[in-house]
Amino acid sequence: MSEVHTEKSQTLNFQAEVKQLLHLMIHSLYSNREIFLRELISNASDACDKLRFEALDKPELFEGQGELAIRVGFDKSARTITVSDNGIGMSRDEVIAHLGTIAKSGTREFFSQLTGDQRKDANLIGQFGVGFYSAFIVADKVTVTTRRAGLNESEGVRWECAMSGDAAGEYMVETVERPLRGTEIVLHLREDQDDLLSGWQLRGLIRKYSDHIVQPILMKKEEWDQDKGEQVTTEEDETVNQASALWAKSKNDISEDDYKAFYKHVGHDFDEPLAWTHSRVEGRHEYTQLLYVPKHAPFDLWDRNARHGIKLYVKRVFIMDDAEKLMPTYLRFVRGVVDSADLPLNVSREILQESKDIETIRAGCTKKVLGLLADLAENDQEKYAIFWKAFGSVLKEGVGEDFANKEKIAGLLRFASTRADTADETVSLADYIARMKEGQEKIYYVTAESFNAAKNSPHLEIFRKKGIEVLLLSDRVDEWVIGHLTEFDGKSLQSVAKGGLDLGGLEDEEEKKEAEKAADEFKDLVERMKSSLGDRVKDVRVTHRLTDSPACLVADEQDMGMNLARMLKAAGQKAPESKPILEVNPTHPAVLRLKSEETSFDDWSAVLFDQALLAEGGTLDDPASFVRRINQLMLAMSGN
Numbered sequence: 001m002s003e004v005h006t007e008k009s010q011t012l013n014f015q016a017e018v019k020q021l022l023h024l025m026i027h028s029l030y031s032n033r034e035i036f037l038r039e040l041i042s043n044a045s046d047a048c049d050k051l052r053f054e055a056l057d058k059p060e061l062f063e064g065q066g067e068l069a070i071r072v073g074f075d076k077s078a079r080t081i082t083v084s085d086n087g088i089g090m091s092r093d094e095v096i097a098h099l100g101t102i103a104k105s106g107t108r109e110f111f112s113q114l115t116g117d118q119r120k121d122a123n124l125i126g127q128f129g130v131g132f133y134s135a136f137i138v139a140d141k142v143t144v145t146t147r148r149a150g151l152n153e154s155e156g157v158r159w160e161c162a163m164s165g166d167a168a169g170e171y172m173v174e175t176v177e178r179p180l181r182g183t184e185i186v187l188h189l190r191e192d193q194d195d196l197l198s199g200w201q202l203r204g205l206i207r208k209y210s211d212h213i214v215q216p217i218l219m220k221k222e223e224w225d226q227d228k229g230e231q232v233t234t235e236e237d238e239t240v241n242q243a244s245a246l247w248a249k250s251k252n253d254i255s256e257d258d259y260k261a262f263y264k265h266v267g268h269d270f271d272e273p274l275a276w277t278h279s280r281v282e283g284r285h286e287y288t289q290l291l292y293v294p295k296h297a298p299f300d301l302w303d304r305n306a307r308h309g310i311k312l313y314v315k316r317v318f319i320m321d322d323a324e325k326l327m328p329t330y331l332r333f334v335r336g337v338v339d340s341a342d343l344p345l346n347v348s349r350e351i352l353q354e355s356k357d358i359e360t361i362r363a364g365c366t367k368k369v370l371g372l373l374a375d376l377a378e379n380d381q382e383k384y385a386i387f388w389k390a391f392g393s394v395l396k397e398g399v400g401e402d403f404a405n406k407e408k409i410a411g412l413l414r415f416a417s418t419r420a421d422t423a424d425e426t427v428s429l430a431d432y433i434a435r436m437k438e439g440q441e442k443i444y445y446v447t448a449e450s451f452n453a454a455k456n457s458p459h460l461e462i463f464r465k466k467g468i469e470v471l472l473l474s475d476r477v478d479e480w481v482i483g484h485l486t487e488f489d490g491k492s493l494q495s496v497a498k499g500g501l502d503l504g505g506l507e508d509e510e511e512k513k514e515a516e517k518a519a520d521e522f523k524d525l526v527e528r529m530k531s532s533l534g535d536r537v538k539d540v541r542v543t544h545r546l547t548d549s550p551a552c553l554v555a556d557e558q559d560m561g562m563n564l565a566r567m568l569k570a571a572g573q574k575a576p577e578s579k580p581i582l583e584v585n586p587t588h589p590a591v592l593r594l595k596s597e598e599t600s601f602d603d604w605s606a607v608l609f610d611q612a613l614l615a616e617g618g619t620l621d622d623p624a625s626f627v628r629r630i631n632q633l634m635l636a637m638s639g640n
C-alpha cells in the first residue's frame with residue numbers, strides 16, 4: 001500500500017472507507033462546521049485523561065510536567081489554526097492505526113445505512129462520530145505532530161494529509177524530533193474559512209462547545225493596539241473555558257445547555273442526550289453521579305464487551321474511562337461520570353475489581369438510572385418510546401442479570417400485544433394487568449421468531465375469540481427474558497403454547513362440558529393418530545384452543561418451549577430433546593373427516609402435524625414428503 005517508504009518517511013493510502021467518510025463528512029457537516037473545534041478539543045482532553053491514567057502506575061510519564069492543558073492558537077498570515085495538548089500523544093504505529101483507519105465496529109453497517117439524502121446522512125455521520133476527521137471540514141491540509149509520553153525525543157511523528165490536489169486520499173507519516181510530549185494539530189484552512197482566524201471567534205466557539213472541559217483551554221491574551229488600530233496577541237496565556245468539573249457544581253448553577261454540551265464530550269455523541277440524572281450521594285460513601293441516557297444506540301451496542309461509557313474520577317481527578325464495574329452490562333448504553341470522594345487516588349483496575357465501594361456505587365448508579373427510566377415512562381411517554389426503541393432489548397437482559405432489581409426492570413418492559421395487534425411495543429405488564437378480564441389469573445404471551453408469526457399464531461385463536469389480550473413476543477431475547485420472569489405483581493406469566501390450556505375462571509361450565517364431550521367422542525381418533533405419528537409426538541389430544549385451524553402443537557408444561565428449542569438449535573447449542581403435543585380441533589372439517597378416513601389416514605395425520613409445525617414457525621425435517629403428501633391428497637380429493 002505504501003508508495004514511498006524510506007526509513008523515516010512513508011506515504012500511505014487511506015482505507016477506502018476513510019476516503020468515503022471524509023468526502024461525505026465534508027459535504028454533509030459543512031453547515032455545522034464549527035464542531036471541528038469541539039471534536040479536536042474533546043480528543044485533546046481525552047488524551048490528557050489517558051496520560052493521567054497511565055501515569056498512576058508510571059509517574060515518570062509526566063516527564064516532570066504534570067499540569068495538563070490544551071492550547072488553541074491561530075496564525076493569520078499562515079492561515080492556520082493550531083490545537084495542541086500535552087496529553088498521552090501517539091507513537092508512529094498509533095498514528096497510522098488511529099488516523100489512517102476507522103477502527104470502529106459497525107463501520108460496515110454505517111455505510112450500508114447511508115441514503116444519499118444529505119440531511120439524513122449528516123445525522124447518521126453524527127451518530128457514527130467523525131472525531132478527528134472533522135478537521136477536514138474547515139481545513140484542506142492537516143498536519144499532526146505528536147510524541148507519545150515516555151518515548152524518546154527522537155521518536156516524534158509527523159502526519160500530514162492534504163485533501164486537494166494529486167495527493168488527495170494519501171497521507172504521509174515521518175519520524176521527527178519532538179521535545180514536547182503530546183499532540184499538536186495544525187489546520188491549514190480552506191480558502192473560505194478566514195473568518196475563523198480571529199481570537200474572538202475561537203474564544204466564542206470554545207465557550208460555546210467546550211466550556212465544561214476539565215483541563216484549561218489556553219489562548220494567548222489579546223490587547224487592543226492603539227497604533228495598529230486592531231487586536232494583537234500578547235505573550236500572556238489566559239484560560240478561556242471554565243475548566244471546572246461540571247458535575248461538582250450545584251445543580252442550580254448548571255443550565256440545560258451546559259448539561260447537553262458536557263454530554264456530547266463524555267458520550268462521544270453529536271446528538272443531545274435523551275435524559276440525565278445528576279446527584280450527590282452522601283453518607284457512608286460519598287460520590288457524585290452525572291449519568292446520561294442517549295437518544296440512539298451507538299453502532300457497537302450489540303457488542304456486550306464494547307466500551308462502557310462511565311468515566312471514573314476521584315475527587316475530581318480523572319482515573320479511568322470505560323469503568324465497566326460502575327454499570328451493569330444491561331445498562332451499557334448509559335454515559336457519564338462518577339466522582340468518588342472515598343476511593344484512593346492511586347486506584348488501579350485490580351483494586352476496582354474487588355472494591356466494596358465500587359459495588360455500592362454501582363448499586364447506587366443502577367438505582368438512579370432505573371429511577372430515571374421509571375420517571376420517563378410515567379411522565380414522558382414520548383421520550384420513553386424513543387428510549388425503548390433504542391435500548392429496550394438491552395434493558396431486557398437485566399431481567400435475568402440483576403436479581404435485586406428484577407421487579408423494577410420488569411415494570412419498565414414494553415411489549416406488543418393482541419390489543420393493538422401492531423408491532424409497536426407499548427404495553428407494560430402493569431397496563432396488561434389493569435386490563436385483565438374478570439376471572440383471568442395469568443398474563444398470557446406467545447413467543448415466535450417474528451412479529452407476524454406471533455400475531456398469526458394458531459394458539460391465539462381462542463384468546464382472540466374470548467377477547468383476552470396476549471403479549472406478542474418476537475425479540476430474540478424475549479425467550480430468555482420470559483425464562484427469568486415467571487411472575488409480575490403476583491400474576492404468573494403463561495405461554496399460550498405450553499401445557500394444557502387452563503383458562504381458569506375465563507371458561508364457563510358449558511364450555512367445559514363440551515370439551516369433555518369432544519374428548520370422549522374423539523378418543524378413538526386421537527389414539528389412531530397417536531400410533532400413526534409414532535415418536536414424532538409426545539401425545540395427541542383434542543383442543544379447544546383453536547377456532548379456525550385444524551391443529552396446533554404445544555409443548556408440555558415442563559418442557560422447553562418449541563420456539564426456544566429452535567433458537568438454541570439455530571445457535572448451535574444443545575436443546576433437550578422434547579417432543580411436542582399435537583392438539584386437534586374437533587370442530588374443524590378436516591379433523592371431522594379423519595374420523596371416517598381409512599386409506600390415507602397416515603398421510604392426513606402427517607399433514608396435520610406438519611402444517612401445525614409450519615404454522616408456528618417451525619421447519620420440516622422432510623419437506624419433500626410433506627409436498628408429496630399434499631399433492632396426493634389434493635389429487636384424491638379431486639377424484640383422480
Ligand SMILES: Nc1ncnc2c1ncn2[C@@H]1O[C@H](COP(=O)(O)OP(=O)(O)OP(=O)(O)O)[C@@H](O)[C@H]1O
Nearest residue numbers: 043044047089090098128129130131132133183268
Ligand atoms: N490529541 C490526541 N492525542 C492523542 N491521541 C489522539 C488525539 N486525537 C486523536 N487521537 C487518537 O486518534 C483516535 C481517533 O480519534 P477520533 O476522534 O477519530 O475518534 P475517537 O475519539 O476514538 O472516537 P469519537 O468518534 O467518539 O470521537 C483516538 O481514539 C485517539 O486514540
